[in-house]
Amino acid sequence: MNALEIKGLTKKYDNTVAVDDLSITIKRGEFVGLLGKNGAGKSTTIKCITGIAQFQQGEISVMGFDVQKDYQAARDAIGLSPQEFNADIFAPIEKVLDFVGGYFGMNKAEREARIEELLERFGLTDHKGKPFGKLSGGLKRRLILARALMHNPDVLILDEPTAGIDVEQRHALWEYLIDLHKAGKTIILTSHYLEEVERLCSRVIVIDEGKKIADLTKDQFTKGGNSLEKTYLELTRV
Amino acid sequence: MNMIRLGAVSRREIQRFLRIPIQTLVSPWISATLYILVFGVIVGSRISFLEGIDYIDFVFPGILMLQLVNGAIGQSSSSLYFQRWTHTIDEMLASPLSYAEMIFGYIIGAVTRALAVGAGIYLIALLFTDATPAHVFLFLFYLLVISIIFSLLGLLVGLWAEKFEHLTVLQSFIITPLIYVGGVFNSIDMLPESMQFVARLNPFFYMVDGLRYAMIGYSESPLLLGGIGLLAVALILFAAVWTLFHKGWKLRS
Numbered sequence: 001m002n003a004l005e006i007k008g009l010t011k012k013y014d015n016t017v018a019v020d021d022l023s024i025t026i027k028r029g030e031f032v033g034l035l036g037k038n039g040a041g042k043s044t045t046i047k048c049i050t051g052i053a054q055f056q057q058g059e060i061s062v063m064g065f066d067v068q069k070d071y072q073a074a075r076d077a078i079g080l081s082p083q084e085f086n087a088d089i090f091a092p093i094e095k096v097l098d099f100v101g102g103y104f105g106m107n108k109a110e111r112e113a114r115i116e117e118l119l120e121r122f123g124l125t126d127h128k129g130k131p132f133g134k135l136s137g138g139l140k141r142r143l144i145l146a147r148a149l150m151h152n153p154d155v156l157i158l159d160e161p162t163a164g165i166d167v168e169q170r171h172a173l174w175e176y177l178i179d180l181h182k183a184g185k186t187i188i189l190t191s192h193y194l195e196e197v198e199r200l201c202s203r204v205i206v207i208d209e210g211k212k213i214a215d216l217t218k219d220q221f222t223k224g225g226n227s228l229e230k231t232y233l234e235l236t237r238v
Numbered sequence: 239m240n241m242i243r244l245g246a247v248s249r250r251e252i253q254r255f256l257r258i259p260i261q262t263l264v265s266p267w268i269s270a271t272l273y274i275l276v277f278g279v280i281v282g283s284r285i286s287f288l289e290g291i292d293y294i295d296f297v298f299p300g301i302l303m304l305q306l307v308n309g310a311i312g313q314s315s316s317s318l319y320f321q322r323w324t325h326t327i328d329e330m331l332a333s334p335l336s337y338a339e340m341i342f343g344y345i346i347g348a349v350t351r352a353l354a355v356g357a358g359i360y361l362i363a364l365l366f367t368d369a370t371p372a373h374v375f376l377f378l379f380y381l382l383v384i385s386i387i388f389s390l391l392g393l394l395v396g397l398w399a400e401k402f403e404h405l406t407v408l409q410s411f412i413i414t415p416l417i418y419v420g421g422v423f424n425s426i427d428m429l430p431e432s433m434q435f436v437a438r439l440n441p442f443f444y445m446v447d448g449l450r451y452a453m454i455g456y457s458e459s460p461l462l463l464g465g466i467g468l469l470a471v472a473l474i475l476f477a478a479v480w481t482l483f484h485k486g487w488k489l490r491s
Contacts, residue, residue, distance in 0.1 A: 013491070050332040053491045072334035080332050086325040088250075090257055095250075102246020103333035147329075 001064050003028045003155050003186035004049065009058035011044050011210075018044040019055070020210035026188065028063075028154075031181045033201035034190045037236055041210040042190045043083060046157055050080045063154055076104065079153035083160045085140045089133030093124060093143050096132055097150050104151035111150075118146040121176070123169075137164040145173070155186045162196060174200060198228040206235050244339045244346075247330070251347020255313055262313070262351055263358060266305045270359040273301045277423065279366055291456060294367045299450040300422025302359055303384060307413060309352035310388035311395065314344045315405050318396025327489060337483040341393065341476070348389030349382065356381060369453065377452035383468045384445050388413075390475035397479075397488050416442045426458055444468065 004026040011019040019041040026032050036042045047053035049060055051071055060067045065074035087096045094115050101111035119125045122142040127135060132143065141164050148156060158177075162170045177200060181187055191197050197204060204221050206214040214221075214235050221231045255262040278294030278301075285293045321327040330340055363369045371377035395408050420442030426434050437443055444464035451457035483489065 047491065051490070052328050052331050054486050072336065075332060076334045078332070082328065084325055086328050088254075088326050089324070091250075091253075095253065099246050099250045100329055100333065102249070103243055103330060103335050105240055105242050105334065107242055 001028060002026060002061075003030065003063060004188070005059075005061045006045070006049070007059045009045065009048060009055055009060060011041075011048055011053060011055040017210055019048065019207075022058070022207070022210065022212055024205060024212065024215070026186060028186055029181075029184055030203060031177075031187045031201050032189070033197035033204040034188055034207065035194070035197065035204060035232060036190075036207040040207045042207055043159055044210075045207070046080070046082075046159055046188075046190070050078055050157065051075055076151070077154045079148035079151065079156045081145050081148035081156070081158045081161050083163070085132075085137075085144060087132045087140075087144065087147065090131050092129050093132055093135070094119065094128050096143060097147055100147050101150045106151060114150060114152075118149060122146045138166055138169060141165050142169065149180075153185075155188070156180065157188045159190050160192065161189065162191065162193060170196075194227075194229040194232060198222070204228065204232075206232065208236055239336070239339060239342070243333075243335050244343055247335065247340060247343020248346040248350075251313070251317060251344060252350050254317055254347065255351045262309070263354060266309060266355045267358045267362060270301055270305050271362050273304075274298065274363055274366055277301070291454060292367065295369070295454050296425075296450070296456070297423055298363055298367065298369060299453045300417070300420075300446045302356055302363075303446055303449055304414075304417055304422065305355050305359055306352045306381065306384055307388045307417065308409065309355040310348045310385045311392040311409060311413070313348040313351045314389045314392030315395040315399070315408075316392075317347065318344065318393055319399045319402075319405055322396070322488065331490060337480055341390075341479055341483060344393055345386055345389045348392060349385040352385035352388070353381060371453050372455040373452045377449070379465070380445065380449040380452050380468075383465075383472055384449070387468065387472050387475060390472065390479050393479045394475070394482070397482055413442075416440055417446070420446050421458070422446055441467070441471070 002025050004024065006022055006024040009019050009022040010017065022041070022045060034042050034045070044053060048055045049062065049067060051067060062074040063077040065077065067074040097115045097118065098111050101114060106114065119128060122145065124139065124142060124146065127139060132140065135143065141161070145161055148158070162173060165173065174196070177187060189197065189201060198218065201218060203217050204214070205212060218228065221228050274294065277297050282293030282297065360369060391408065395405060399405050419437065420440045421437065426437045426443065429437055438459070444459055444467060447457055447459045448461060448464050448468070451461055
């Protein structure tokens, strides 16, 4: 079974085509980098997968569940860490996790145990009780990541997960993502830090103007001693 | 309906208004106390209004309803609009919550706030009058149905609003004026005959009148028809809100 299957996805905002007949298949357990310039259609694609955006054409399934017909099962399989800090700024951080755990049907005991584990894992235990809005940018990013992991999803979608995080935390996060991948999670990562993608992902998909322009293994990308960045720039240069 | 998921949305909504108790609870209690003092006690003691009914007892159901309405509509409209504005609504949209669980979660939060406001006002009223409801179950029915109707209306406002000031448009220009002319302070028998017909077209009249009957046993409208009408309004509003959530109107980009 594929973790993600997108067939002929087209998404328009009024008359602007954001994603144009996009098809992508990602197998279970893959670690895939989704690259593209700002406005290329990466975040829109993610929003269509997760149900935050509607789309005009195409089909998307996650772990075999259609995101429109079986939306509850499909969303249950996904953990999303979006670019924006979209948590309640007034809610204490443990409550942010608690509510989201509840949305995913976790009972009280499961939520409490998972919250402790994640706060500890992301170095947020000392900030318990603080409203989300009072955290620094780096801490907010960590909490958004913890929120994505709250219900232990099969598929993790991380949209710029290390933006604003200091070098030490970035490296710690990379190690954590590698562990999650080894544990069988499927991870889809967008990032403007190409060394991050090069280090973590085994496959890279490049989107430009809503279309897929490359879908290669990391080895193919770095063939002939090229860096991923060099190949990427060649692909996206107008 | 998954109770854990519904419970999560409801708890979030309840904790939201409990974080700002001065605005959500104390302010309407003070406002209602002033209404009770001025209209009920100070002015009311000089009004010989209806035989056997003190003016304070006549106006109190309307004062209670006014604050119930403000609490319910204020909670659901501001919560939904703020979540849209800050994109925190995406947390719910990307989760397995069903539309019914989302909507009922908002309703439970708004009804809880309205009833908390109402309970405080009721206790305050006991200082000035014997506010024992004549028909307890009918009293609870009206409290609940009125709170549900306005929490659903609040969700429609929260979806429709494009800026903060839109949140108050419905309340300021439609709801509050209609409540004031819906027989809160006067019997519609006191109006000219032509105006009485217009007053009976006002849906708020049936809410005020039903609540008043439940409290003091005095009514000027066909209660059964009014009660059925209110239930029908609640169902129609629920269907409208569910349809808009299902379509993702102003929720999903």
